[in-house]
Amino acid sequence: MKHSEGRYSASISVGFGNLVPLKMESSFRSTEAPRCAVVSGVVDTRSHLSFQKRIAGIAIAVAVILLLAWITLNLRKLPQLEPCPDDWLYYKKKCYYHSGAMADWHSSQESCSAYGASLAVIDSHQELNFIMYRIRITDFWIGLRSKGNKFLWVNGESFDTNLFHVNITNDGDCVHIDSAVISTRRCSSLRNWLCTIGQFNPKTSS
Structure with missing residues (x-):
């Protein structure tokens, strides 16, 4: 019997005569090569998945670092939980303080300036309603006075006559x-005052 490249040949004697060679061929092929190919494919797939996981991990780490950096840089820009000093009221990006004492108009403005504020500057009907009906x-005093033939706020802005009527x-x-009446009085008379601080740069009135 001989073996060559997966084929077998055999000699079988028939009767008592000469041996008649009888060849049997087998389609046998070695399975070693396919097995190697399968193992190699599995290794390649695992290596590819491992590479993808590493890339994903690096991407997540970079994203976290960038997020932390953004939070750190913008932390000062975030709104504070208590935007106003103690004893001040907050409404629509402004803080309000009503005095318990009485003073003339100029002294009242100076007291507000000491807080970095000014006598109340009113910008809208909503704000006026808040002051008159919610602060109660x-x-x-408010930060408005007449100069010549017009009214000016303490921050230098002109008064909008459509905002409210001044008696x-x-x-x-x-x-x-x-109460519900807005009118002019002698600046030397004594009254309470209302300070505001917020969307403007208060100036001390001369």
């Missing part, structure tokens, strides 16, 4: 609010 205070009296140039 009466007879107090002009012959008793002074400084504006105060008494």
Whole structure:
């Protein structure tokens, strides 16, 4: 019997005569090569998956680092939980302080300036309603006074006559609010005052 390249040949004697060679061929093929190919494919797949996992891990780490950096840089820009000092009220990006004492208009403005604020500057009807009906205070100075033939706020801005009506009296140039009435009075008279700080740069009125 001979073996060559997966084929077998055999000689079988028939009767008692000469041996008649009989060849038997087998389609046998070695399975070693396919097995090697399968093992190699599995190794390649695992290596590819491992590489993808490493890339994903690096991407996640970079994303976390960038997020932490963004939070650190923008931390100061985040809104504070308590935007106003103690004893001040907050409404629409402004802080309000109502005095318990009484003073003339100029002294009231100086007291507000000491807080980095000014006598109240009113920008909208909503703000006016908040001051008059939610703070619920009466007879107090605001940061408005007449100069010549027009009214100016303490921050230098002109008064919008569409905002509210000022009852002009012959008793002074400084504006105060008494209940629902807004009118002028002598700047030297004593009243409570309302300070605001927020969306403007307060200036001390001369």
